[in-house]
Amino acid sequence: MTLRPLRQPRQFTGRHMLAIMVAFFGTIIAVNLVMATFANTSWTGLVVQNTYVASQQFNERVAEARAQQSLGWKGALAIKAGEIRYSLVDASGAPVPAESVTVSFRRPSYEAEDWQVKLERAADGAYVVPAAVRDGNWIVNTEAVIPNGAPYREARRIVVSKGEVK
Template identity: 70%
Template structure:
């Protein structure tokens, strides 16, 4: 081994410039990465206009209480690429509805939201051919009756292997 001869290296302005560029380069890169993630993920928007939503709140509560007083029971089944929905009154008799729409949305990701119109197979039973991707979904179903009233229901479900769990 040969001992190092000479003077120790000096810390120059170029060294300081390199350190400063690397330091701020890392900070700016992380900020750009986080801004990109924020722009491409869920917006966090729940309602378009909070004032209007607050005005409709009492009306919606009254509708949900009236709906709960009916005692109707619903069944949602998802399996083999088919969605089935049934609606029965308190005595178990199928309820006749004109149409049923099921809106599937992810709890925190809008890009995969979709809806399907279920067709009536017979009184009170509706179905549609649609494959539901695995994961957690919030399903909003709206059944429209002949007299113009609606029966709405929201439920959180888990789909695994194409079937409701």
């Protein structure tokens, strides 16, 4: 029987430590760069251009909203069969005539898909435009310009599934 000499364990050197440190910090830096790139290309985080100006306009906007609410008007938005339809009726249920109606669609966290469309008046008093809306969550801002009055504004969150509001 022959005895084999035991193999000496490899010595841990400074090069091994350097390789471990480069791999560890390289992974962290790579992940941070990927996450920063995704954050930078998806949403700016900008809600208003100037927070000071927005704060000065707050009371005006609240007064406009209260005046608008006192009118008793109701707006209804429908998205179905490749068509966007908006109707605005007064407290008695009669259609409210508007010079123009604009609908803006914004993603809650991704501005690259934001868009707006101007609706045309239909024979039934509603405002319509043929347009497909992609599925997902949307913040919809509607502005109807009323003759001799303040614009009627509405904001709502909707979920579109299979081309329809759910």
